[in-house]
Amino acid sequence: MNLSESFLTALDSLIANKLRAALTMLGVIIGVAAVIALMSIGNGFSETITGEIQSFVTNLLTITTDGENSGGYLTLSNADIAALADSLNTPALADVSAMVTGNQEVVFSGNSSQTTVAGVTANYLAMNNLGEFQSGAGLTQQDLDIKARVAVLGSEAAPDLFETSYPVGQSVKINGVSYEVIGVLEESGSGFNNTDGNVFIPLTTAQSRLYSDRTRDGQKAVTIITAQAVSEEQTDAAIEQITETLRRQHDIIYAADDDFSIFSQSDLLETFDTITTTMTAFLGAIAGISLVVGGIGIMNIMLVSVTERTREIGIRKAVGALKRDILAQFLLESVFLSVLGGILGILLGWTISKVAGRLIDLNTVVSVSNVLLATGFASAVGLVFGIYPAWRAADLRPIEALRYE
Amino acid sequence: MIAMQNITKSYEMGTQVVHALRGLDLNIQEGEFVAIMGPSGSGKSTLMNIIGCLDAPNSGTYTLDGIDVSHMTDDEQARIRNRRVGFVFQQFNLLSRTSALKQVALPLMYAGYGRSERMSRAAAALEAVGLGDRMDHRPDELSGGQQQRVAIARALATNPSIILADEPTGNLDTQSGEEILQIFKTLHEEKGITLIMITHDPEIAAAAERTIWIRDGVIQEEHQS
Numbered sequence: 001m002n003l004s005e006s007f008l009t010a011l012d013s014l015i016a017n018k019l020r021a022a023l024t025m026l027g028v029i030i031g032v033a034a035v036i037a038l039m040s041i042g043n044g045f046s047e048t049i050t051g052e053i054q055s056f057v058t059n060l061l062t063i064t065t066d067g068e069n070s071g072g073y074l075t076l077s078n079a080d081i082a083a084l085a086d087s088l089n090t091p092a093l094a095d096v097s098a099m100v101t102g103n104q105e106v107v108f109s110g111n112s113s114q115t116t117v118a119g120v121t122a123n124y125l126a127m128n129n130l131g132e133f134q135s136g137a138g139l140t141q142q143d144l145d146i147k148a149r150v151a152v153l154g155s156e157a158a159p160d161l162f163e164t165s166y167p168v169g170q171s172v173k174i175n176g177v178s179y180e181v182i183g184v185l186e187e188s189g190s191g192f193n194n195t196d197g198n199v200f201i202p203l204t205t206a207q208s209r210l211y212s213d214r215t216r217d218g219q220k221a222v223t224i225i226t227a228q229a230v231s232e233e234q235t236d237a238a239i240e241q242i243t244e245t246l247r248r249q250h251d252i253i254y255a256a257d258d259d260f261s262i263f264s265q266s267d268l269l270e271t272f273d274t275i276t277t278t279m280t281a282f283l284g285a286i287a288g289i290s291l292v293v294g295g296i297g298i299m300n301i302m303l304v305s306v307t308e309r310t311r312e313i314g315i316r317k318a319v320g321a322l323k324r325d326i327l328a329q330f331l332l333e334s335v336f337l338s339v340l341g342g343i344l345g346i347l348l349g350w351t352i353s354k355v356a357g358r359l360i361d362l363n364t365v366v367s368v369s370n371v372l373l374a375t376g377f378a379s380a381v382g383l384v385f386g387i388y389p390a391w392r393a394a395d396l397r398p399i400e401a402l403r404y405e
Numbered sequence: 406m407i408a409m410q411n412i413t414k415s416y417e418m419g420t421q422v423v424h425a426l427r428g429l430d431l432n433i434q435e436g437e438f439v440a441i442m443g444p445s446g447s448g449k450s451t452l453m454n455i456i457g458c459l460d461a462p463n464s465g466t467y468t469l470d471g472i473d474v475s476h477m478t479d480d481e482q483a484r485i486r487n488r489r490v491g492f493v494f495q496q497f498n499l500l501s502r503t504s505a506l507k508q509v510a511l512p513l514m515y516a517g518y519g520r521s522e523r524m525s526r527a528a529a530a531l532e533a534v535g536l537g538d539r540m541d542h543r544p545d546e547l548s549g550g551q552q553q554r555v556a557i558a559r560a561l562a563t564n565p566s567i568i569l570a571d572e573p574t575g576n577l578d579t580q581s582g583e584e585i586l587q588i589f590k591t592l593h594e595e596k597g598i599t600l601i602m603i604t605h606d607p608e609i610a611a612a613a614e615r616t617i618w619i620r621d622g623v624i625q626e627e628h629q630s
Contacts, residue, residue, distance in 0.1 A: 320487020
C-alpha cells in the first residue's frame with residue numbers, strides 16, 4: 001500500500017470517527033492555546049515593566065529619612081540641600097532638588113479633591129521627568145524666594161478641579177489660602193509612582209503655610225531630596241559624597257548609623273529585574289502545567305480509544321494489512337490531528353492573547369519560540385500516544401487483537 | 406490443498422496453560438465443504454485460526470497449496486490471509502462507522518488494487534450476497550443477517566480459494582441463518598470454493614460433504630455424507 005492510500009485511509013478513519021478526532025484535537029488545541037496565551041501575556045508584562053524602567057533617569061539618587069534611626073523626626077533639611085548643592089562637598093553631583101509632601105484638600109469653585117500637594121524646588125520637576133507642560137510654565141527660583149502662592153497641576157489634577165475650563169490664571173484654594181495656577185503638566189506616562197494627580201507649589205511656600213515639620217535641631221524639613229550624579233559611572237562616588245556630607249551635617253558619630261537612606265534608580269532596576277524574571281518563571285511554570293494537562297488530555301483520549309482500535313487493527317490484519325500499513329495509517333492520523341490541532345491552537349492562543357491584551361491594556365507579545373515549544377510538545381505527545389498503542393496492537397497476532405476486550 | 410501433521414498449540418489463560426491442539430492431523434482437498442463440530446474448548450476455533458494463518462502452531466507442519474506456511478513471517482502470513490483465505494466470524498468483525506462498500510473494499514486495498522477497481526469489485530461482491538441496495542449503509546444500520554452478508558462479501562472480495570467460517574450463524578435468528586447457509590452453499594456449488602465451517606448445529610453440518618468431530622485437541626471421528 002503506498003503513502004497516498006495510507007493517507008486516504010487515515011483521513012477516512014478520522015472522518016468516520018469525527019467525535020474521537022475532535023476530542024483528540026481539542027487536547028492539542030487547549031495545550032497549545034494555553035501556553036501561547038499565557039506566555040504572551042507574561043512577555044507583555046515583562047516588556048511593559050522593562051520599558052518603564054528604561055524611561056527612568058539612571059543617574060538619579062533619592063535621599064529620604066531613615067525611619068529606624070531618626071527618632072521620629074524628619075532628618076533632611078534646607079541646610080542639607082544647600083550643603084549637597086555645594087560642589088566642594090559633592091563634586092560628583094550635577095544638581096540637587098527637594099520636595100516636602102502631604103495630603104491636602106484642593107478646592108476650585110465648588111469642586112474639591114483630596115490629593116498630594118508637594119512643595120518642590122524650582123528644578124525638581126525638570127529633574128524628575130516632569131518638565132513638559134500642556135499649558136503655562138513651571139516654578140521659578142523667584143517664586144521660591146518670595147514664597148509665591150502659585151501652583152502647577154499634574155495632568156489628572158487639572159480636569160478633576162476645572163473640568164472643561166482653562167486652569168492657567170485661575171486660582172485654587174489649598175488649606176483655605178488661594179494659589180494662582182501657573183501651569184499644567186503633560187501626562188508623565190509612567191504607570192509606576194505616578195504623580196499626574198499631584199499639585200506642585202514652591203518648597204518655601206509649602207514649608208511656611210502647609211508643612212511645618214522641623215528636624216530635631218529645628219531646621220525646616222524636607223521629605224525627599226533628589227540628586228543627579230554627573231554621569232551614571234559617577235553614581236557610586238556620588239553616594240559616597242552624599243553620605244559623607246550628610247553625616248557631617250547631622251553630626252553623626254563614627255559608630256552610629258546613618259539617619260537617612262539613599263536609593264539609586266539602578267537599585268530599583270535590579271529589583272524590577274528580579275520581579276520580571278520571577279514573573280516570567282512563574283508564567284512559564286503555569287504554561288508548563290497547561291502543557292502537561294493538555295498532554296494528559298491527548299494521552300487519555302488516545303489510550304481510551306485503544307480498545308476499539310485494537311479490534312480494528314485485528315480486523316485490518318485479518319483481511320491482510322501488513323504491520324507497516326497499520327503503522328502508516330495511525331502515524332498519519334496522529335500527524336494530521338497534531339498539525340491541525342496545533343494550527344488551531346496557535347490561532348486560538350493568539351486570539352486570546354490579543355483579546356486579553358486589549359481588555360487589560362497590555363501589548364501582548366506572541367513569540368516564535370513559545371509557538372514552537374507549545375506546538376512541538378503537543379504534537380510530540382499526540383504522536384507518541386497515538387502511535388505507541390497502535391504499534392503494540394500491530395505487533396499482536398491478529399487473533400489476539402480481535403479478541404481484545 | 407490443506408495438509409496438517411501433528412499440529413500442537415497451547416496458550417496461557419491467566420496462570421493456566423491450555424493445550425488446545427495435541428498433535429492433530431488433517432487433510433482437506435480443494436473444493437470440499439467441511440463442517441467442524443465439537444464441544445466448547447475442544448480446540449476447533451484454534452484449529453480454524455491456524456488454518457487461516459490468524460494464529461501459528463507451536464509445532465507440527467502445515468502446508469497450504471503446497472507451501473509451508475507455519476514458518477512464515479508475519480507479513481508473509483498477512484499476504485496469505487489477504488489473497489487465499491476469506492474469514493467469516495460469529496461476531497461479524499466489521500469496522501464500526503464504515504459503509505458496507507468500504508468494508509468489502511478493505512482487503513482489496515491491502516492487496517494493492519486501485520481505487521476504482523476496488524469499488525467496482527466490492528460492489529459486485531455485495532451484489533452477489535444480495536446487498537446491492539445497502540452499499541452505503543454502516544453496520545449499525547444493518548440487521549445481523551445483513552452484517553454477516555457484508556462479512557461474506559468481504560471474505561469473497563479478493564477471490565480466495567478457501568472460506569473459513571467460525572459459527573457464522575451463531576448470532577443470527579433461524580431465518581437469517583438459513584439465508585447465510587444458502588449463500589455458502591451457492592458459493593460452494595457454483596464457484597467450487599473450499600468451505601470450512603465451525604458449527605454447533607447438526608442441521609447445518611448436514612449440509613456439508615464431510616463432518617469432522619474434534620475433542621480434546623484431536624480429531625475424534627470423521628464421516629462423509
